[in-house]
Amino acid sequence: MERPGRLLLLSELRVRNSAYDVSLSRSLLTWKRRISSPVYHPFRPRQDFDLVTTNETQVNLSNDQLLQKRVCHSVSVSEIISVREEEEENICKRRDDGSWKKIKEREGKDCRQAFTVLYVERCPQHRWRCAEVTFTCSEAALCQRWVNSIREQLSAITSRPKQLLVYINPYSGKRQGKRIYEQKVAPLFAQAGVSTHVIATEHADYARDHLRTEAELKKFDGVVCVGGDGMFSEIIHGLIWRTQIDGGVDPNCADEALLPCSLRIGIIPAGSTDCICFATVGTNDPVTSALHIIVGDSQPMDVCSVHHNNIFLRYSVSLLGYGFYGDVLTDSERKRWMGPARYDLSGVKMFLTHHYYEGAVSYLPARGIMGTPRDAARCRSGCVVCQHNGKQLSEKAERYEMDEASESESEGEWRTIRGKFLAINAASMSCACPRSPKGLSPAAHLSDGTTDLILVRKCSRFDFLRHLLRHTSKDDQFDLNFVEVHRVRRFCFTPRHCQSDSDLDLRENGKHQIFSQICRDHPACGCAPAYSSWNCDGEILTHTAIDVRVQSNLIRLFARGIEEPTVFEDLTSPCAI
Numbered sequence: 001m002e003r004p005g006r007l008l009l010l011s012e013l014r015v016r017n018s019a020y021d022v023s024l025s026r027s028l029l030t031w032k033r034r035i036s037s038p039v040y041h042p043f044r045p046r047q048d049f050d051l052v053t054t055n056e057t058q059v060n061l062s063n064d065q066l067l068q069k070r071v072c073h074s075v076s077v078s079e080i081i082s083v084r085e086e087e088e089e090n091i092c093k094r095r096d097d098g099s100w101k102k103i104k105e106r107e108g109k110d111c112r113q114a115f116t117v118l119y120v121e122r123c124p125q126h127r128w129r130c131a132e133v134t135f136t137c138s139e140a141a142l143c144q145r146w147v148n149s150i151r152e153q154l155s156a157i158t159s160r161p162k163q164l165l166v167y168i169n170p171y172s173g174k175r176q177g178k179r180i181y182e183q184k185v186a187p188l189f190a191q192a193g194v195s196t197h198v199i200a201t202e203h204a205d206y207a208r209d210h211l212r213t214e215a216e217l218k219k220f221d222g223v224v225c226v227g228g229d230g231m232f233s234e235i236i237h238g239l240i241w242r243t244q245i246d247g248g249v250d251p252n253c254a255d256e257a258l259l260p261c262s263l264r265i266g267i268i269p270a271g272s273t274d275c276i277c278f279a280t281v282g283t284n285d286p287v288t289s290a291l292h293i294i295v296g297d298s299q300p301m302d303v304c305s306v307h308h309n310n311i312f313l314r315y316s317v318s319l320l321g322y323g324f325y326g327d328v329l330t331d332s333e334r335k336r337w338m339g340p341a342r343y344d345l346s347g348v349k350m351f352l353t354h355h356y357y358e359g360a361v362s363y364l365p366a367r368g369i370m371g372t373p374r375d376a377a378r379c380r381s382g383c384v385v386c387q388h389n390g391k392q393l394s395e396k397a398e399r400y401e402m403d404e405a406s407e408s409e410s411e412g413e414w415r416t417i418r419g420k421f422l423a424i425n426a427a428s429m430s431c432a433c434p435r436s437p438k439g440l441s442p443a444a445h446l447s448d449g450t451t452d453l454i455l456v457r458k459c460s461r462f463d464f465l466r467h468l469l470r471h472t473s474k475d476d477q478f479d480l481n482f483v484e485v486h487r488v489r490r491f492c493f494t495p496r497h498c499q500s501d502s503d504l505d506l507r508e509n510g511k512h513q514i515f516s517q518i519c520r521d522h523p524a525c526g527c528a529p530a531y532s533s534w535n536c537d538g539e540i541l542t543h544t545a546i547d548v549r550v551q552s553n554l555i556r557l558f559a560r561g562i563e564e565p566t567v568f569e570d571l572t573s574p575c576a577i
């Protein structure tokens with residue numbers, strides 16, 4: 001817990017009908033019910049009330065401690081949304097004997113004697129809500145001092161965005177993007193004094209192209225994406241591209257070190273999967289995301305760059321999946337009209353189809369890092385694995401600048417696996433989503449500079465079902481003899497029937513039927529397609545032979561990673577006042 005530090009203000013104020021000692025330091029706002037207004041507990045002897053904070057993790061809470069929690073609250077200044085003066089009809093004044101009497105409000109601003117603080121309150125399942133508490137002061141001057149002091153502390157927080165560029169995809173998910181933004185998010189931004197420039201996209205790639213060429217990025221502190229993973233992908237493509245062009249880096253060149261984007265991105269979930277929001281915040285809830293944006297959170301993220309023959313194809317932050325997830329996506333695109341349910345239908349269909357694909361996967365294992373894909377520990381807010389590996393990578397990059405030879409050490413370490421695969425997945429983060437709350441690779445990290453390469457070899461339908469179902473239970477989906485997982489910095493895939501570029505060009509020029517009908521030793525029908533497609537964060541890639549590199553911490557989100565729940569949150573009601 002944060003220590004309160006030197007007090008800036010300490011006053012006796014009133015909350016509803018009770019007197020409170022209210023204090024403000026640079027880090028905490030605390031309001032503690034005065035002992036002269038005790039809370040009566042029928043089954044317990046009385047005790048003195050000590051300071052207990054709302055955001056502190058504690059174990060073995062006694063009944064008295066729980067009682068104390070309800071009479072003393074403390075909120076981190078960094079989680080105060082805003083403060084406003086109140087126009088109260090009836091305000092109370094303290095009599096000489098210490099009791100409070102109601103007086104009529106006088107006309108005019110200088111007689112305002114109450115102020116309301118809006119702050120973040122944690123609710124179950126990682127959701128945040130905007131709670132508020134109104135304090136009544138004995139004098140207007142005191143009220144003004146409180147309001148000014150809190151505002152001063154808030155304006156000293158430089159990480160909060162003031163101007164945001166908002167893109168809404170009206171066709172995401174269940175087509176609720178506009179309504180969600182207008183009803184749930186815009187009012188919060190207004191309360192927090194965040195200005196916005198809102199653009200509803202008119203067609204696919206509208207936001208990407210606007211960011212690449214037109215948007216006046218200098219005017220903004222961040223970009224907000226209202227939509228799903230596909231819309232988020234548009235935003236990062238626009239921002240990363242623009243950052244490289246503005247910084248004189250060739251975004252097409254596979255070997256160039258890319259420049260990190262300075263603008264942070266906020267995600268208001270309104271799509272079908274929303275796995276990037278879920279895996280970085282812990283829930284798909286527009287209000288929670290809006291509050292993370294307002295408080296100015298920052299979560300760095302790894303981005304994979306995908307090339308084919310040194311030609312840039314796309315970036316990926318969540319899943320790059322060939323075989324099962326590529327086929328599910330291809331099939332589901334034809335069912336877009338169904339909304340999010342399209343994935344379930346295509347998932348079942350592709351599971352029954354049971355196609356496998358031949359090819360070679362080569363990869364560079366991530367050496368000397370902390371963490372493995374089989375760890376029990378998870379990437380959480382303030383993750384030490386991400387910090388450690390990120391630091392190591394930046395030190396390595398510095399050494400590389402001084403001595404180019406050191407990087408070539410790793411070049412000798414390529415490993416290759418050939419075979420028949422039902423699925424080849426690379427998860428740069430857990431890919432947790434409501435369908436699979438632990439995700440495709442539960443121990444993957446948001447910003448450790450690696451991706452988890454998961455190879456599911458040809459197996460029976462029954463075994464594949466066991467593997468898939470384990471994504472939704474506590475059982476380990478990697479603990480099966482046809483599944484292997486490697487933490488890597490780079491990998492390449494070459495399909496077996498894609499030996500020459502001319503084959504590939506033919507296929508990608510629309511003549512793929514010839515190749516997809518190549519029959520091989522497929523037990524059921526004898527006419528399995530030779531190729532699948534890559535599912536790249538929910539978009540289909542146009543090439544099958546790809547070269548993938550992890551670019552560490554290329555973007556930052558208005559998020560902080562999933563927080564561990566505290567005991568208080570589990571035990572007490574979300575709205576204690």
Ligand SMILES: Nc1ncnc2c1ncn2[C@@H]1O[C@H](COP(=O)(O)OP(=O)(O)OP(=O)(O)O)[C@@H](O)[C@H]1O
Pocket residue numbers: 169170171172173174200201202203204205206226227228229230231232234270271272273274275538
């Ligand atoms: N105005 C628009 N009209 C049609 N398509 C659009 C428009 N704006 C964006 N798109 C495209 O819509 C696609 C899907 O959008 P989005 O990702 O927001 O929703 P989703 O597919 O339902 O969710 P998820 O990606 O989480 O599964 C994206 O590929 C995006 O490029």
Ligand SMILES: CCCCCCCCCCCCC/C=C/[C@@H](O)[C@H](CO)NC(=O)CCCCC
Pocket residue numbers: 228229230272273274275318319325328329343344347348351431433435436439440468469471472535536537538539
């Ligand atoms: C027959 C029983 C099956 C049970 C299987 C449950 C397994 C669920 C794992 C979910 C993994 C989601 C990975 C996220 C990928 C996103 O980048 C992408 C874009 O939104 N979504 C999909 O491709 C949508 C992918 C949807 C897959 C079903």
Ligand SMILES: [Ca+2]
Pocket residue numbers: 302427428429444445446447448449450451
């Ligand atoms: Ca990662």
